Amino acid sequence: MDFAFSDTQAAIRELAGRICEEGVEATGLARYDEFRDLRFDAGLWQTLCDAGLPGVAVPEVLGGSGQGLVELCLLLEAVGHSLAPVPALAHTVTGLLPLQRYATPALQAAILPAACRGERLLTGAFWQAADAPPTTLQAELQDGEIRLSGSYPALPWAAQADHLLLPVRLQGELAVVLLDRDSPGLTLTPLQLTHFEPQAALALEGVALPLERVVCREEAHALWDWVRLRLRAGLCVQQLGAAERVLRMSAGYTSERHQFGVPVATFQAVGHRLADAFIDVECLRLTSWQAISRLAAGENAELETRMAAVVAADTGHRLSYAAQHVHGGTGIDRDYPLWRYCQWLRYQEMVLGGAGQQLEIIGRGLARGEGLFT
Amino acid sequence: MDIRFNAAQRALRDELRGYFAGLMTPALRAECERDMGEGGGPLWREALRRMGEDGWIGLGWPESLGGRGLSPLEQFIFVEEVMRAGYPFPFLTTESVGPMLAEHGNPWLQETLVPRILRGELVIAIGYSEPEAGTDLAALRTRAERDGDGWVINGQKMWTSLAHFSDYIWLAARTDADAGRKHKGISLFLVPTSDPGFSCRPVHTLGGVRTNATFYDNVRVSDAHRVGELNGGWKLITGQLNRERLSLINFGPVSELFNAVHHWAAETDAASGGRVIEQAWVQQHLARCRTLIECMKLMVYKQSWAMSTGQLGMAEASAIKVFGSEAFIEIFRLLGEVVGPAALQRAGSPGANAVGGRLERLYRTASIITFGGGANEIQRDIIAAAGLWMPRSGR
Numbered sequence: 001m002d003f004a005f006s007d008t009q010a011a012i013r014e015l016a017g018r019i020c021e022e023g024v025e026a027t028g029l030a031r032y033d034e035f036r037d038l039r040f041d042a043g044l045w046q047t048l049c050d051a052g053l054p055g056v057a058v059p060e061v062l063g064g065s066g067q068g069l070v071e072l073c074l075l076l077e078a079v080g081h082s083l084a085p086v087p088a089l090a091h092t093v094t095g096l097l098p099l100q101r102y103a104t105p106a107l108q109a110a111i112l113p114a115a116c117r118g119e120r121l122l123t124g125a126f127w128q129a130a131d132a133p134p135t136t137l138q139a140e141l142q143d144g145e146i147r148l149s150g151s152y153p154a155l156p157w158a159a160q161a162d163h164l165l166l167p168v169r170l171q172g173e174l175a176v177v178l179l180d181r182d183s184p185g186l187t188l189t190p191l192q193l194t195h196f197e198p199q200a201a202l203a204l205e206g207v208a209l210p211l212e213r214v215v216c217r218e219e220a221h222a223l224w225d226w227v228r229l230r231l232r233a234g235l236c237v238q239q240l241g242a243a244e245r246v247l248r249m250s251a252g253y254t255s256e257r258h259q260f261g262v263p264v265a266t267f268q269a270v271g272h273r274l275a276d277a278f279i280d281v282e283c284l285r286l287t288s289w290q291a292i293s294r295l296a297a298g299e300n301a302e303l304e305t306r307m308a309a310v311v312a313a314d315t316g317h318r319l320s321y322a323a324q325h326v327h328g329g330t331g332i333d334r335d336y337p338l339w340r341y342c343q344w345l346r347y348q349e350m351v352l353g354g355a356g357q358q359l360e361i362i363g364r365g366l367a368r369g370e371g372l373f374t
Numbered sequence: 375m376d377i378r379f380n381a382a383q384r385a386l387r388d389e390l391r392g393y394f395a396g397l398m399t400p401a402l403r404a405e406c407e408r409d410m411g412e413g414g415g416p417l418w419r420e421a422l423r424r425m426g427e428d429g430w431i432g433l434g435w436p437e438s439l440g441g442r443g444l445s446p447l448e449q450f451i452f453v454e455e456v457m458r459a460g461y462p463f464p465f466l467t468t469e470s471v472g473p474m475l476a477e478h479g480n481p482w483l484q485e486t487l488v489p490r491i492l493r494g495e496l497v498i499a500i501g502y503s504e505p506e507a508g509t510d511l512a513a514l515r516t517r518a519e520r521d522g523d524g525w526v527i528n529g530q531k532m533w534t535s536l537a538h539f540s541d542y543i544w545l546a547a548r549t550d551a552d553a554g555r556k557h558k559g560i561s562l563f564l565v566p567t568s569d570p571g572f573s574c575r576p577v578h579t580l581g582g583v584r585t586n587a588t589f590y591d592n593v594r595v596s597d598a599h600r601v602g603e604l605n606g607g608w609k610l611i612t613g614q615l616n617r618e619r620l621s622l623i624n625f626g627p628v629s630e631l632f633n634a635v636h637h638w639a640a641e642t643d644a645a646s647g648g649r650v651i652e653q654a655w656v657q658q659h660l661a662r663c664r665t666l667i668e669c670m671k672l673m674v675y676k677q678s679w680a681m682s683t684g685q686l687g688m689a690e691a692s693a694i695k696v697f698g699s700e701a702f703i704e705i706f707r708l709l710g711e712v713v714g715p716a717a718l719q720r721a722g723s724p725g726a727n728a729v730g731g732r733l734e735r736l737y738r739t740a741s742i743i744t745f746g747g748g749a750n751e752i753q754r755d756i757i758a759a760a761g762l763w764m765p766r767s768g769r
């Protein structure tokens with residue numbers, strides 16, 4: 001048992017943290033508010049790619065750094081902590097990872113090295129809060145190629161990505177395909193989400209796709225489950241990064257802010273509310289890293305990722321309001337950074353499926369006799 | 375980063391499960407049940423000695439002190455398993471006072487008492503609280519005065535748990551009434567309960583747990599019974615309390631209880647048809663408890679790992695105490711709802727079932743550790759100060 005990061009991991013963590021914080025510092029986040037600018041800092045993203053971070057879990061022969069999920073999650077934690085406007089989670093967990101695990105060698109060679117270098121951007125349609133593969137994307141075999149039709153409600157980074165990894169119904173069975181974003185018949189409608197991240201609704205009408213772009217058929221369900229586990233863990237650790245930042249921001253602010261002639265932090269009710277937030281964040285840290293380290297060791301971690309999701313959802317909600325409250329008006333002043341974090345805590349809570357749904361699924365597992373203490 | 379037991383640790387846990395399955399005979403269980411889960415009976419004593427003889431109590435202690443030289447993590451696995459087995463292990467003696475004696479005791483204490491603790495021959499009670507000194511422990515008034523080479527102790531302690539079958543009281547007394555601040559001028563003594571000036575009266579609590587008021591009427595001890603620096607007792611008190619806090623939260627028993635309630639719910643018919651566990655709200659409750667216990671488990675794992683690597687943080691230790699004590703209450707409530715009216719029947723009541731009887735009692739005992747072992751308000755103060763660097767008001 002080891003709760004510490006290795007020297008390599010600590011170095012990756014430091015590097016990812018520094019690049020993200022400096023990148024955000026340089027340009028600020030205000031220009032993305034209210035969708036003024038597209039929330040994508042291409043320069044920062046390139047810097048991260050040049051440092052080998054998005055491809056950190058990809059084998060070296062495919063252009064990555066040959067590390068694993070723990071190392072990748074250190075990048076995601078840094079993104080959560082800084083709110084860096086980059087497509088890290090979508091590109092890695094819903095793109096690089098499944099391709100590196102499930103795609104044919106030819107497809108991997110064609111896509112992964114360029115994607116690690118930052119020349120291609122990936123995204124994937126794995127965000128269903130309902131936790132089942134979408135049934136709204138259809139594929140038919142026609143004259144030796146595939147025709148795609150249907151829709152997907154909200155796909156992060158769809159309009160910026162070069163390739164979209166899509167779970168589709170191919171002749172009624174689940175399959176996963178890789179579609180170029182500029183394919184004729186593909187329409188994207190940009191959406192406005194609460195946290196300003198670029199997302200779009202996807203519509204497909206008779207979009208042609210060569211057969212080589214089928215990533216997998218027999219293993220499609222396995223791929224779906226495999227990505228969902230990692231996406232859940234990735235969202236949790238991104239939530240952790242944001243939560244840690246909000247907690248420290250609140251402790252710092254209340255220590256400086258004076259009322260009645262003393263720092264407001266000295267009021268026991270204020271200290272205690274943040275002490276509770278400290279405990280929440282500690283639980284989020286432990287459950288998240290447990291899930292990640294188990295996945296990294298090749299275990300299934302179905303239950304562990306869901307428990308982490310429950311904690312991530314509860315923590316996001318409680319921390320967000322505790323932080324706003326102890327800041328008073330400053331907390332919601334748009335000239336102060338807290339409010340953007342609150343939007344992200346909210347988004348991540350919801351896209352994880354919410355605590356209620358995760359508890360329902362854990363409870364069903366328990367009723368089947370799964371997840372007892374050993 | 376790898377949050378799993380290694381093969382040796384898993385093997386140790388399995389070995390301990392087998393060991394306790396043999397140790398916890400029906401007669402011993404019945405005796406512990408009778409003694410309200412506190413121990414003190416003859417079979418309990420005998421079992422404690424056997425654990426000592428078999429080298430378990432000092433598993434994680436240095437060999438030079440009579441231990442087996444493994445790490446605090448292995449010691450933690452042992453404590454979790456002994457508690458899980460339902461044996462009322464005197465963890466305050468072995469896990470908090472023992473290590474303090476080993477670290478701060480004079481050679482006589484180290485050479486005579488510490489080995490006896492590890493052999494399972496000694497039980498020590500904690501004598502801090504007084505009628506007028508609770509959370510504000512430094513307000514204590516029991517005093518020890520010089521008498522030739524030794525000391526004479528007079529005063530009253532309150533809530534001195536286990537004193538009625540302990541060999542010694544780890545007693546905090548005022549040795550300098552004129553010290554400027556009340557935290558100064560306190561010293562720590564090991565008072566033998568065999569002294570004619572010592573007496574003890576039971577105090578019965580809601581959960582059926584017996585504790586005691588203890589009285590010290592010209593109790594005489596030699597200076598060798600004093601621990602650590604004269605008038606430097608406060609450091610020992612806080613050191614002991616830090617260790618106590620860490621051993622108050624065990625996830626072993628509560629995870630075993632969870633499994634037992636789960637088993638009950640899967641086997642029992644619901645009034646509305648089907649099995650209890652088939653109801654959506656029951657599944658929701660169980661999932662919530664499962665998640666709370668998982669958090670508790672991870673926090674205590676991390677704490678024992680941190681102790682092994684010397685990185686234990688004050689805020690983390692307080693966080694476990696607050697989270698664990700409050701999670702217990704929530705878990706007992708939710709599991710009680712699952713079991714329903716049976717969780718209102720006393721264990722001995724006709725038709726009572728085993729999990730219901732346990733929950734009936736646990737629900738009555740759960741409040742103790744939210745204020746005991748340092749009130750949760752104080753723990754939250756510590757978290758805010760040590761974990762978040764927030765300034766605190768003077769007290």
Ligand SMILES: Cc1cc2nc3c(=O)[nH]c(=O)nc-3n(C[C@H](O)[C@H](O)[C@H](O)COP(=O)(O)OP(=O)(O)OC[C@H]3O[C@@H](n4cnc5c(N)ncnc54)[C@H](O)[C@@H]3O)c2cc1C
Pocket residue numbers: 499500501502503507508509510532533534535536579583585742744745746747748749751752
């Ligand atoms: C079953 C049992 C076993 C015990 N065993 C032992 C033992 O073996 N040895 C021993 O020495 N003691 C023991 N105790 C005593 C225990 O440690 C005390 O109960 C505890 O320290 C609280 O003291 P008190 O009961 O006097 O409550 P008080 O100090 O009167 O506190 C009551 C409440 O006031 C509030 N409060 C107090 N101070 C503050 C503050 N600074 N900020 C905010 N809120 C505050 C808290 O809500 C607190 O719970 C035991 C108690 C029980 C019930």
